[in-house]
Every structure is written in C-alpha cells, then in structure tokens.
Amino acid sequence: MSGLSTSIPFPLVGKETRAKAKLDHKTTEEAALVRRVQARDEIAFREVVERFQSKVYSIIYGILRNRNDAEDIAQQVFAKIYFSIGSFDFRSSLLTWIYKITVNECYDYLRKKRVRKLVYESDFSAEESLRMENSEPATDPAPANDERIARHDLVVKLLEKISAEDRSLILLKEVEGHSVEELSQMTGLNENTIKVKLFRARQKLVKAAKRLGYYTASV
Amino acid sequence: MHRVIQDRLEKILQAKDRVTRVAELTGVAGLTGVTEVDEHLSNCAKCAREVEEFRAQSPLFGTLRVEAEPSAGFYARVLQQIEYRARNSVWSVFVSSPFGRRLAYASLAMALLLGTYVVSTESEDGHLTGNVARIEPSAPFDTPVRGGETDRRDTVLVNFANYEPQAD
Numbered sequence: 001m002s003g004l005s006t007s008i009p010f011p012l013v014g015k016e017t018r019a020k021a022k023l024d025h026k027t028t029e030e031a032a033l034v035r036r037v038q039a040r041d042e043i044a045f046r047e048v049v050e051r052f053q054s055k056v057y058s059i060i061y062g063i064l065r066n067r068n069d070a071e072d073i074a075q076q077v078f079a080k081i082y083f084s085i086g087s088f089d090f091r092s093s094l095l096t097w098i099y100k101i102t103v104n105e106c107y108d109y110l111r112k113k114r115v116r117k118l119v120y121e122s123d124f125s126a127e128e129s130l131r132m133e134n135s136e137p138a139t140d141p142a143p144a145n146d147e148r149i150a151r152h153d154l155v156v157k158l159l160e161k162i163s164a165e166d167r168s169l170i171l172l173k174e175v176e177g178h179s180v181e182e183l184s185q186m187t188g189l190n191e192n193t194i195k196v197k198l199f200r201a202r203q204k205l206v207k208a209a210k211r212l213g214y215y216t217a218s219v
Numbered sequence: 220m221h222r223v224i225q226d227r228l229e230k231i232l233q234a235k236d237r238v239t240r241v242a243e244l245t246g247v248a249g250l251t252g253v254t255e256v257d258e259h260l261s262n263c264a265k266c267a268r269e270v271e272e273f274r275a276q277s278p279l280f281g282t283l284r285v286e287a288e289p290s291a292g293f294y295a296r297v298l299q300q301i302e303y304r305a306r307n308s309v310w311s312v313f314v315s316s317p318f319g320r321r322l323a324y325a326s327l328a329m330a331l332l333l334g335t336y337v338v339s340t341e342s343e344d345g346h347l348t349g350n351v352a353r354i355e356p357s358a359p360f361d362t363p364v365r366g367g368e369t370d371r372r373d374t375v376l377v378n379f380a381n382y383e384p385q386a387d
Binding site (some may be wrong): 048104148151170205209 | 225228280294302349
C-alpha cells in the first residue's frame with residue numbers, strides 16, 4: 001500500500017484536480033507496463049503484482065474479513081489479470097480495471113459460498129443446520145464490536161443488490177475516497193455520467209436498506 | 220430529488236457540516252450555490268430526507284476500509300495459481316487426461332470419416348451422386364410438340380427442363 005501511491009499515476013488530489021485535462025490511458029507509463037504484460041513479459045507481470053497486491057488484498061479483506069479467503073481470492077484475481085490482460089482496452093486506468101475484477105471475484109465467491117452452504121445444509125436437519133451456523137466462525141476471531149460487524153455484513157449484503165459497475169464505482173468513491181473528477185479520469189466516463197450513476201446506485205442502496213430495516217434504526 | 224441538489228449531491232455528502240459545505244461548494248458554484256443549496260434543503264423536505272438517507276450510508280462503507288498485506292511469498296503463490304489454471308484450462312483437458320485424449324482422437328477420426336464420405340459422394344463435375352435423384356432428359360429440348368393432350372404437355376415440360384440459351 002505504501003509504495004502504491006508513489007509508483008502509480010494516481011489521480012491528482014485537491015486543487016490540481018480542477019485542471020480537467022482528460023487522461024489518455026494509452027500513453028501513460030502504466031500503459032507501457034500493461035503492453036509488456038500483454039506480451040507475456042514475466043518481469044512486468046511481477047511488477048504489476050507487487051504494485052497492486054496490497055490494494056487488492058485490502059479490498060478483499062475489507063469485504064470478506066477472513067485472511068485465508070482473502071489470500072485465495074487475491075491469488076485468483078492476479079491469475080485472472082494474467083489471463084485476461086489481453087482484453088484490457090486502456091479506456092480506464094489499470095487500477096480501475098483491477099478494482100472491478102477484485103470486487104467481482106469477492107461477490108462471485110460470496111455467491112458460490114452461499115450456494116454451497118445451501119446445498120450442504122439441505123442434507124442436514126434444521127436443528128443440525130442451526131448448530132453448525134452458531135459454531136461456524138464468520139470472521140477472524142479478532143475482538144470487534146457487534147455493531148461494527150452487523151454494519152459490515154449489512155453493507156456487503158446491500159452491495160449485492162447493485163450492478164458490478166455501480167458497486168465498484170461506489171466503493172471507489174466511498175471506501176477509497178476518490179472525487180467525482182478523479183473517478184471520471186480513472187474510468188474514462190464524463191463527470192455527469194459518474195454523478196448520475198452514483199446517484200442511482202445510492203438510491204438502490206437506500207431502497208434495499210429500507211427493506212432490511214436499516215433506516216428505521218438510524219434515520 | 221431536485222436538480223439543484225442532485226447536481227451537487229456528492230459535494231454535499233462529502234461535507235460534514237454547513238461550514239465544510241461552504242468550503243466544498245465555493246469552488247464549484249460560488250457562495251450563491253451554497254445559499255441555494257441551504258435554502259432548498261430547508262424548504263424541501265423530500266430532498267432533505269433523501270440527503271440524510273444517503274449520508275446515513277457513509278458509516279456503513281467505513282467498515283470496508285482496511286489496510287492489509289498478503290503474507291510473504293505471495294507472488295510465488297500467484298504463479299502456482301496461474302500454472303494450475305493453465306493446466307486446467309479447456310484445451311488442457313484434451314491434452315493432459317487419457318480420457319480427453321481418447322475423446323479428441325475419436326472426434327478427429329469421426330471428422331475424417333465424414334470428410335471422406337462427402338468427398339467420395341461428390342462426382343467429378345461437382346454434382347452429388349449417391350442417393351440424390353437426378354432428372355435425366357428423355358428427349359432434346361427442341362422435340363416437336365405432337366400427339367394428344369398428355370403427350371403434348373409432357374413434351375412441353377421436357378422442352379422447358381432441357382432449355383439452354385443459344386450462344387450467338
């Protein structure tokens with residue numbers, strides 16, 4: 001994480017973002033690195049892994065809260081990057097592309113895990129299922145307050161209700177703290193499109209949260 | 220939500236209080252923008268409620284924010300994962316497993332057989348022979364039309380079937 005902000009051409013922060021020169025993702029130093037990976041240059045791939053491993057791992061761990069799972073998914077993300085880098089079209093920044101793959105992998109994993117659990121539990125009686133559910137550790141056994149865990153579980157559940165594109169956009173905005181201008185540069189979409197997408201995603205999240213009773217308690 | 224709020228929503232949500240909102244919005248819309256937003260939010264209950272609902276989501280996202288590092292030797296494990304995936308790709312099923320190889324050979328043999336059949340059933344002039352029925356002309360196309368009603372109709376049909384335009 002520490003080396004990331006120094007080595008990647010991250011979008012500018014603060015006053016400098018007001019200079020809205022559109023970033024051409026085909027001509028950056030990062031693009032040259034991507035082209036080398038596309039040509040199956042192993043040193044370049046290693047550089048990509050080293051640059052993004054902390055970021056990818058943090059995103060996954062933030063969502064799954066389990067170190068072993070996070071490690072496995074992070075490996076899968078980089079394997080996916082290796083095999084599908086040929087389809088990277090330079091319309092967005094490499095970070096945005098990797099971010100989207102990472103979040104998608106997390107949600108694929110959660111979906112598969114839920115299906116597996118349903119199939120597995122269908123073989124047991126209701127009493128046995130309940131006993132297993134209570135004994136199964138959902139997260140690392142680190143001490144954390146219940147409210148925080150409940151909020152974490154809720155936001156993970158809510159994010160399932162929106163599209164993959166909206167999900168990574170809202171996470172880049174809310175978790176990574178990028179501004180609309182930065183998101184526009186990172187994704188290649190114009191600022192108004194970003195604003196509209198964020199607005200609609202937020203509306204969907206509010207609707208889903210209301211169904212789960214979140215707003216009766218907090219607003 | 221009204222346009223005046225929707226256009227500035229991200230800035231409004233970013234701001235913790237009114238003072239920050241002034242600072243955030245000044246660069247975008249000037250002080251008039253801030254007054255406009257403030258006035259609208261104090262007069263429009265629907266927009267104010269929606270803004271509050273959006274703002275209430277922020278603490279939820281905070282729970283996803285962590286800084287963590289994978290354990291040592293991560294790159295080596297990524298390479299192992301890549302090798303594993305490469306071995307288990309669709310094509311490698313045909314190359315690596317004995318059953319896959321047999322299946323590939325059988326498919327190849329079947330394709331060869333089909334190809335041979337198609338080639339052997341094709342005559343030299345490119346027309347299919349075999350079971351395909353062929354209309355053989357029983358008389359040249361310029362056969363004079365004679366005889367009864369049925370004969371004449373047959374002769375006309377044969378002439379039509381055998382008609383070939385004369386080269387000048």
